[in-house]
Every structure is written in structure tokens, then in C-alpha cells.
Amino acid sequence: MTVSKRRRGLTVASALLGGVLVLSACSGGDDSASSDGGGDTSQAKADEAAAKKSSQAEIKITPKDGTDNASINNSAAVTVSKGTLTAVTMTTSEGAKVAGELSADKTSWKPDTQLERSTTYKVAAEAKDSDGLVAHENASFTTVSPANSFIGNFTPEDGSTVGVGMPVSINFDKAITNKAAVQKGITVSSSSGQEVVGHWFNANRIDFRPEDYWKENSTVTLKLALDGVQGANGVYGVQQKTVTFKIGRNQVSYVDAKTKQMKVTQNGATIKTIPISAGSPDNKTYEGVMVMSEKFKETRMNGATVGFTDDDGKGEYDIKDVPHAIRLTNSGTFMHGNYWGAKSIFGSVNTSHGCVGLSDTKGANDTGTAGYWMYTHSIVGDVVVVKNTGDKTVAPDNGLNGWNLSWADWKAGSAV
Numbered sequence: 001m002t003v004s005k006r007r008r009g010l011t012v013a014s015a016l017l018g019g020v021l022v023l024s025a026c027s028g029g030d031d032s033a034s035s036d037g038g039g040d041t042s043q044a045k046a047d048e049a050a051a052k053k054s055s056q057a058e059i060k061i062t063p064k065d066g067t068d069n070a071s072i073n074n075s076a077a078v079t080v081s082k083g084t085l086t087a088v089t090m091t092t093s094e095g096a097k098v099a100g101e102l103s104a105d106k107t108s109w110k111p112d113t114q115l116e117r118s119t120t121y122k123v124a125a126e127a128k129d130s131d132g133l134v135a136h137e138n139a140s141f142t143t144v145s146p147a148n149s150f151i152g153n154f155t156p157e158d159g160s161t162v163g164v165g166m167p168v169s170i171n172f173d174k175a176i177t178n179k180a181a182v183q184k185g186i187t188v189s190s191s192s193g194q195e196v197v198g199h200w201f202n203a204n205r206i207d208f209r210p211e212d213y214w215k216e217n218s219t220v221t222l223k224l225a226l227d228g229v230q231g232a233n234g235v236y237g238v239q240q241k242t243v244t245f246k247i248g249r250n251q252v253s254y255v256d257a258k259t260k261q262m263k264v265t266q267n268g269a270t271i272k273t274i275p276i277s278a279g280s281p282d283n284k285t286y287e288g289v290m291v292m293s294e295k296f297k298e299t300r301m302n303g304a305t306v307g308f309t310d311d312d313g314k315g316e317y318d319i320k321d322v323p324h325a326i327r328l329t330n331s332g333t334f335m336h337g338n339y340w341g342a343k344s345i346f347g348s349v350n351t352s353h354g355c356v357g358l359s360d361t362k363g364a365n366d367t368g369t370a371g372y373w374m375y376t377h378s379i380v381g382d383v384v385v386v387k388n389t390g391d392k393t394v395a396p397d398n399g400l401n402g403w404n405l406s407w408a409d410w411k412a413g414s415a416v
């Protein structure tokens with residue numbers, strides 16, 4: 001009997017201990033629970049009951065925690081299902097806050113502005129489900145570095161008005177080897193409905209134009225959807241933007257070095273004839289179609305910068321205040337005012353180092369000169385056609401002069 005009582009006491013103690021354990025695992029228990037964990041009120045049942053009390057809201061942060069080379073445009077976002085967001089905080093690793101926007105239904109959040117490259121961001125999000133239970137999620141990611149990304153510098157500028165010859169020209173800061181993927185991420189369209197095609201001049205430059213000059217008074221739209229596009233091994237695009245510009249009146253000027261006259265036309269009709277002085281027989285002006293790419297009321301021209309030097313290595317000329325200068329090539333061909341030459345040369349003799357000179361006065365303020373008239377009646381993108389100089393045709397990539405390629409040759413330079 002003694003042994004039996006002792007055993008019974010141990011059994012009761014074990015049951016009590018089991019009850020205490022069940023009570024500590026949840027807020028209530030069943031006194032009939034067995035000590036070996038069997039029955040409907042087992043530990044598994046208690047865990048299930050506790051889980052039912054946690055929030056059903058599921059938060060997702062992108063990019064996922066630990067991501068490198070994240071996009072600076074689209075990758076950062078917080079979404080929630082089975083609940084609504086109650087708080088989202090995004091900061092740099094230095095603690096600077098990033099402003100963001102919560103959707104009207106409070107199920108998504110995104111930054112207000114483009115992120116910075118080579119920056120680590122931390123995101124903390126909180127949400128509630130329909131029962132008011134709270135869920136939390138945290139993540140940290142680092143955006144793509146300049147070394148692992150490329151940017152295209154483009155012309156013309158957003159909102160500008162340009163001439164009918166202005167191509168869309170994009171110069172990338174990294175060499176592009178995956179040209180097809182990059183070109184597919186660029187769209188150029190015109191309200192005129194003209195077909196527009198891209199042409200790669202090299203690994204860093206692509207220009208877009210239609211077969212003929214843009215239609216006057218049309219609108220051209222450039223869309224860059226390069227975010228995340230792999231341009232080369234380990235190098236990704238970061239740009240995502242839309243640019244629009246207007247095409248002005250159709251102005252094309254025709255320079256004839258033989259007659260030493262320039263006819264300025266608008267919509268095919270001559271509006272002015274101007275005497276000129278083109279390149280001398282020793283320094284001929286390029287022939288071909290050239291597009292005005294820059295305008296300067298005054299600029300300095302030093303022969304040393306374009307290879308015209310004397311025996312001492314100094315420039316054959318150095319004029320600090322050339323008036324009304326309009327760039328036609330990257331290599332230094334300009335149409336500009338000339339105040340230092342005899343007025344008799346214009347229309348009678350070619351004397352320049354390759355530029356197209358117009359009569360002008362010092363100071364660029366005389367409104368009655370040919371240089372002033374041409375400067376004020378021209379916009380970037382206007383076309384100048386030069387002939388009868390005896391020189392070669394300007395290279396299509398020397399400035400914005402791709403019009404010197406046939407349409408077939410232009411299309412052959414497309415990667416798509």
C-alpha cells in the first residue's frame with residue numbers, strides 16, 4: 001500500500017506540472033489534459049491558437065533585404081495584402097529621411113523622388129489587419145553605383161523649340177555592347193506620324209531622325225525606359241523619363257562657295273540672300289548638310305584649338321570676340337560674323353579658315369549687319385547646305401550631321 005500511494009502521488013504531481021506547462025503556453029487550459037501531450041489540448045493546439053492571434057497582414061518590401069545594384073527609379077516600394085499600411089519609414093544609412101506617397105487605399109507606398117546612386121536605404125513598415133493586429137517588416141538595400149550604371153546625355157532639351165534638321169542625339173557615359181536592348185528602351189515619335197529610326201555611330205552615341213526633315217510645327221517625344229536595362233556586362237541603365245520638344249518653321253539656308261552667296265529659305269521660299277566668304281582654297285569649307293548645334297552672341301576662336309598653328313605652335317589667329325557665331329560641326333566649322341576683314345570680301349572672295357563668314361561689326365550690337373540678321377533669324381536645329389567648296393562632304397557624326405547618310409545607310413546603323 002505504501003508503494004502504491006507513493007506512485008499515485010507522483011502521478012498527480014506530474015499531472016499538475018503538465019497543467020502548469022499548458023497554462024504557461026496559453027492563457028487557459030483543460031484540466032483533463034494528459035501529461036504526455038495527447039488529446040485535443042496538446043501543445044500543438046496551443047501553438048495554433050496563439051498563431052491565430054497574430055496579424056494576418058502580409059507586408060512586402062522591394063527590393064528584398066540585402067539587394068545590391070538596386071534601381072534608383074522603380075525598385076523601392078512597399079505593399080501589403082490582407083491589411084493596410086499604417087506607417088512606412090525610409091531613410092539613408094546616414095539617417096536622412098526619404099519622403100514617400102501612400103496610395104489612397106493604403107495598400108502601397110513609394111518614394112516621391114528618384115533615389116541616389118551608391119546609397120544604402122533602410123525601410124521599416126507597419127500594417128494592421130481587419131482585427132487591428134499589427135505586423136512589421138524591415139529591409140535594407142543599396143542602389144546601383146555609377147561604376148555599374150550608364151546615363152545618356154541627350155539633345156535637344158525638354159520643352160525647347162528647334163529647327164527641322166535637329167536629330168535626337170544621345171551620348172552614353174559608358175560604352176554600350178548590348179545595343180539592341182538599349183535601343184529597344186528608347187522611343188522617339190512625332191505627331192506628324194513620320195517613321196523615326198535610330199542609328200549607332202559608335203558604342204557611345206545613337207541619333208534618331210526621320211527619312212526627311214521633321215515636319216514644321218510638329219511635336220517630337222523622346223521616351224527613355226532604360227531603368228534596369230543591361231547595356232554592357234555588369235552595367236545597367238538608370239534613366240526613366242519622357243522629353244518633348246517642338247519643331248519650328250522650316251528654315252534651310254543654302255551656301256554656294258562658288259557664287260559666294262547664301263540663300264535663306266522658309267518653307268521653300270527665299271526670304272533673304274546674304275553675301276558670304278567661305279573657306280580659302282587652302283582651307284576649304286566642308287560640303288554637305290549641316291545642322292546648327294549651338295549659338296553664341298560672342299565667342300573666342302583660337303586657331304591652335306583646331307590645328308591652325310604657326311612655327312612657334314601659336315594659333316594663326318586668336319580672336320576673343322567673334323560676333324554672332326553659330327556652330328555647324330564639332331571640329332570647328334562655324335557660320336559667324338566677321339568685323340576684321342574688308343567688307344569687300346563678302347560676295348567676292350573666299351578667305352576664311354573653313355568657316356562661313358558674314359559681314360558684321362565689333363561688339364555684336366549692330367542690328368543692321370548680316371551677321372546679326374542671321375543670328376537672330378536662326379534657331380538650333382536649322383539646316384545649312386553647303387556646296388561648291390571643292391572639299392569633301394562633312395562626316396555624318398561630325399556634329400549633328402547625320403542627314404549626309406542615305407535613308408538606307410541610316411537604317412543599316414540601327415540595332416533593332
